[in-house]
Amino acid sequence: MATNLNTAAGAGSSAAPELCWFEEVRKEDVALVGGKCSSLGELINAGVRVPPGFALTTHGYSRFMRDAGVGGEIPGMLAGVVHDDLEQLELVSRNIREMIEQHPFAWELEDAVAEYYRRLSVRCMVPAVPVAVRSSATAEDLPGASFAGQQDTYLWIRGVDDLLHHARRCISSLFTARAISYRMKMGFPHEEVKLSVGFQKMANSYTAGVMFTCNPANGDRSVIAIDANFGFGESVVSGEVTPDHFIVNKVTLDILERTICNKEITYTVDAKTQKSVKIETPFERQNVQSIIDEEIVELARMGKAIEKHYGRQMDIEWAVDKDLPAGGNIFILQARPETVWSEKREKEAAVAGKASSAMDFILSSLLTGKKVS
Numbered sequence: 001m002a003t004n005l006n007t008a009a010g011a012g013s014s015a016a017p018e019l020c021w022f023e024e025v026r027k028e029d030v031a032l033v034g035g036k037c038s039s040l041g042e043l044i045n046a047g048v049r050v051p052p053g054f055a056l057t058t059h060g061y062s063r064f065m066r067d068a069g070v071g072g073e074i075p076g077m078l079a080g081v082v083h084d085d086l087e088q089l090e091l092v093s094r095n096i097r098e099m100i101e102q103h104p105f106a107w108e109l110e111d112a113v114a115e116y117y118r119r120l121s122v123r124c125m126v127p128a129v130p131v132a133v134r135s136s137a138t139a140e141d142l143p144g145a146s147f148a149g150q151q152d153t154y155l156w157i158r159g160v161d162d163l164l165h166h167a168r169r170c171i172s173s174l175f176t177a178r179a180i181s182y183r184m185k186m187g188f189p190h191e192e193v194k195l196s197v198g199f200q201k202m203a204n205s206y207t208a209g210v211m212f213t214c215n216p217a218n219g220d221r222s223v224i225a226i227d228a229n230f231g232f233g234e235s236v237v238s239g240e241v242t243p244d245h246f247i248v249n250k251v252t253l254d255i256l257e258r259t260i261c262n263k264e265i266t267y268t269v270d271a272k273t274q275k276s277v278k279i280e281t282p283f284e285r286q287n288v289q290s291i292i293d294e295e296i297v298e299l300a301r302m303g304k305a306i307e308k309h310y311g312r313q314m315d316i317e318w319a320v321d322k323d324l325p326a327g328g329n330i331f332i333l334q335a336r337p338e339t340v341w342s343e344k345r346e347k348e349a350a351v352a353g354k355a356s357s358a359m360d361f362i363l364s365s366l367l368t369g370k371k372v373s
Contacts, residue, residue, distance in 0.1 A: 016059045017032075017057055017059065018056065018057055018059050018060035018063060018109060018112065019054055019055065019056060019057065019060060019112050019113065019116055020032075020033065020054065020055055020057060021052075021053075021054050021055075021116075022037060022040045022041045022044055022050070022052065022053050022054065022055065022198070022200075023041055023044045023045060023052075024041065025037060025038050025041035025042075025055070026038065026041055026042050026045060027039060027041075027042040027310075029041065030138055031058065031138055031194075032057050032058055032059075032196070033055045033057055033058070033136060033196040033198075034055075034058070034135075034136030034137050034138050034194075034195065034196040034198075035136060035137065035138070035139075035336060036134055036135070036136035036137075036196075036198060036334060036336075037055040037134075037136040037196050037198045038136075039334065039335050039336060040053070040198065040200070040334070042309075043306065043332055043335055046305075046306075046309045048302065048305065048306060048309075048332050049302075049328070049330065049331050049332060050331060050332050050333070051200050051201040051202070051203055051331055051333065052120060052123055052124065052200070052201055053120065053131065053198055053199050053200035053201055054116045054120060054198075054199055055136065055196050055197065055198045055199070056109075056113070056167060056196060056197040056199075057196055058138060058194040058195065058196050060109060060196075060197075061171060061194055061195045061196060061197070062194065063106065063109065064103075064105055064106075064109070064168075064171065065100075065171075067103070067105075067106055068099070068100060068103035069103075070096070070099050070100055070103070073099070074096060074175070074190065075190070075191070077092055077095060077096060078092060078180065078190060081180070081184070082184070083180075083181040083182075083184035083185045084181070086177065086181075089177035089180055089181055090177045092177075092180070093175055093176055093177040093180060096172070096175040097172035097173075097175055097176075100168060100171055100172040100175070101168045101169060101172050103168070104164075105164055105167075105168075110160070110164060113160065113163060113164060113167075113199075114160045116199070117129075117131075117160055117163060117199065120199070120201065124201050128158045128159055129158070129201055129202075130156045130157065130158050130201070130202040130204075130269075130274065131157050131158075131163065131199045131200055131201055131202055132153060132154065132155050132156075132157070132198075132199075132200045132201075132202050132333075133153065133154045133157050133163060133166040133167060133169075133170060133197060133198070133199055134153045134170070134197070134198040134199075134200060134334075135152055135153060135170040135171075135173055135174070135195060135197060135198075136195065136196040136197065136198050137174060137193055137194070137195050137196075138192075138193060138194045138195070138196075139183075139188060139192070139193045152169060152170055152173035153170075153234075154166040154169065154170070155202065155232055155234065155267070155276040156202055156269050156274065156275055156276040158274055163199060167197045167199075170195065170197045171195055171197065174193065174195050200333070203319040203320075203321045203331050203333065204269070204321055204322055204323045205231060205232050205233065205319040205320060205321060205322070206230070206231075206320050206321070206322035207228050207229070207230055207231075207290045207291045207295075207319070207320045208228070208229070208231065208232055208233030208236065208317075208318065208319035208320065208333075209226065209227045209228035209229060209233050209236040209243055209244075209290075209291075209317075209318060210226075210227050210233065210236055210237060210315065210316065210317055210318070211224060211225065211226045211227075211299055211300075211303050211315075211316040211317075211318055212224065212225045212313070212314070212315055212316070212338055213250070213303045213304070213306070213307040213313045213314045213316070213338070214313040214338060214341055215247065216338070216340070216341070219340075219341035221250075221313065222249065222250050222251070223247050223248060223249060223250055223256065224247070224248045224250055224299075224300045224303045224304070225245070225246070225247055225248075226245070226246040226247075226248065226291075226296060226299055226300070227243040227244065227245055227246075228243055228244045228246070228290045228291040229241050229243045229244065229263050229265075229266065229290055230263060230266045230268075230281060230285065230290050231266035231267045231268045232267040232268065232276060232319070233267075233317055233318070233319060233333070234267045234276075235263075235265050235266065235267050235278075237317065240265050240278075241261070241263050241264060241265050242261040242262070242263070243261060243263065243290070244258070244259065244260050244261055244263070244289060244290050244291065245257070245258070245259040245261070246258050246259075246291075246296050248296060248297070248300040250300070250304060253297050253300050253301065255293060255296060255297075258289070260287060260288075260289050261287075262286050262287055263281050263285075263286050263287075263290065264280060264281055264286055265278060265279075265280065265281060266278070266279055266280075266281045267279075291320065294326075295320055295330060298330055299318060299330060302318075302330065302332065303316060306332070306335055310335075310337070312337055312338070313337070313338040313341065314335050314336065314337060314338055315335070315336050315337070315338045315339075316332060316334065316335045316336075317332070317333040317334040317335075318330065318331065318332055318333060319331050319333055
């Protein structure tokens with residue numbers, strides 16, 4: 001970590017920064033900034049277009065929890081709770097979250113966040129630049145784990161006070177009833193999960209969605225699957241709409257399949273309040289293709305590069321920024337390992353003799369009588 005940033009963060013130790021820029025971390029820094037933020041830093045350093053931002057590190061999280069005095073109380077509050085008692089989980093979750101959200105950050109940390117936010121606004125040349133405030137837990141976005149999506153993300157947040165307020169909400173979301181129950185069910189100790197909070201410049205999305213560097217329906221690694229809707233990608237990620245769906249050949253980048261759906265909901269920014277709002281998509285746009293073919297091909301090209309960099313199939317969130325000219329307006333917002341088909345293939349490879357290459361996989365599948373698509 002750069003010394004000037006540690007000083008600005010008030011960390012007091014070069015080994016324990018409480019704030020850092022995305023570009024200062026890599027995929028190995030999950031313990032410092034969680035899965036989401038470490039992945040963003042890795043993408044930036046790999047030359048992928050990613051909106052800039054900074055992170056409250058797990059050291060900053062730990063300091064907040066100590067100052068709030070809740071770290072020592074949570075184990076007692078969770079004692080005797082079982083993972084399938086929903087009523088009890090909701091009650092305990094509500095108490096823990098209220099306790100966390102009512103406590104302010106230390107003033108030194110507030111000042112440090114304010115300074116980073118000011119510098120981010122200068123970098124983006126936008127006063128009080130709108131950001132997405134994203135939870136980034138140390139146990140999410142990991143191969144073999146399914147913790148992703150259990151903590152919160154807040155879109156189009158402006159101003160230091162709102163950033164700090166939503167950072168506390170992100171921290172408290174580590175203790176939703178769902179997250180508590182899942183950790184209990186998986187045998188994952190609560191005290192071993194720490195949280196980082198990312199503050200990332202909002203892409204003013206005309207269109208956004210998700211992309212898999214395999215077909216999530218059947219695991220086909222020769223194609224890329226892209227889902228898209230108008231506005232922010234929240235409608236796609238949350239499943240509130242059936243998005244447009246495209247299948248692209250990974251080698252030739254030809255669009256093999258396209259399914260244009262009736263997209264009734266759009267998340268966009270309210271011009272007056274400058275907040276993210278859900279609106280009904282204008283009727284005349286509901287059945288219009290939400291992303292042009294050239295952007296589909298460029299997205300697929302970026303997906304291939306990300307897969308090559310990580311050496312595995314990936315689950316990627318993306319956006320097309322309407323404020324920037326074509327050719328430089330497609331951004332990657334998040335990338336994590338695809339787990340469902342990767343785990344299934346690993347198990348099959350182990351059964352079939354631990355195939356170590358694509359040809360080994362094909363041959364072992366044929367020998368065991370499996371159809372190779």
